[in-house]
Amino acid sequence: MTESARMLTGRCYCGAVHYEVADQFLYAANCHCSNCRRTTGSAFKPFAGIERAKLAVTQGQDGLMIYGGEDLNNTHCRACGSLLFSVVRDGAYVHVAMGTLVDDPTIRPTEHIFVGSKAPWYTITDDLPQHEEFAGQGDA
Numbered sequence: 001m002t003e004s005a006r007m008l009t010g011r012c013y014c015g016a017v018h019y020e021v022a023d024q025f026l027y028a029a030n031c032h033c034s035n036c037r038r039t040t041g042s043a044f045k046p047f048a049g050i051e052r053a054k055l056a057v058t059q060g061q062d063g064l065m066i067y068g069g070e071d072l073n074n075t076h077c078r079a080c081g082s083l084l085f086s087v088v089r090d091g092a093y094v095h096v097a098m099g100t101l102v103d104d105p106t107i108r109p110t111e112h113i114f115v116g117s118k119a120p121w122y123t124i125t126d127d128l129p130q131h132e133e134f135a136g137q138g139d140a
Helices: 034-040
Strands: 007-011 018-022 027-031 045-051 055-059 064-069 072-077 083-088 093-097
Touching (some): 034 045
Antiparallel strands (some): 007 018, 018 055, 027 045, 045 093, 064 072, 072 083
C-alpha cells in the first residue's frame, strides 16, 4: 500500500472483521443488479472500486466467508454475514461495500448501474446518471 495515502478503516456489523483501504478509490457507483440486492438485502449496493492490493484485512482474517472463487467473490464476515467487499475484474480490484466504511472516503457514487433490474418498489430520486447495465469501470 502507498505510504502517503490516507488510510480508511472498515468493519463488519459484529466487529469480528476489520480492514483498511487506501482513500484512493478509482470509481464509485450504486449497483441495482439483483445479485447486489440479494447480497446486501437492500435496494442497491453503494460500492467504491480500488486495486486489490490497496485493501488489507487487519483483524479476523480467519472469520471471513468467501462466496465464489479467488478472483471473483463476495467476501463476508462469517459471524454476522456483513458483505465487506467483492473481488472483481479477474481478481485485480475490489468493490468495497461503502456501508462498511467507518471513515468517510473522499469519493462519492457518481452513477447508478444495472437500473434495468432495479427493485420495482424503489424509486431513484437523485440526478446521478442511470445506466441499464454497467458503464465504464463501475461494472459490478
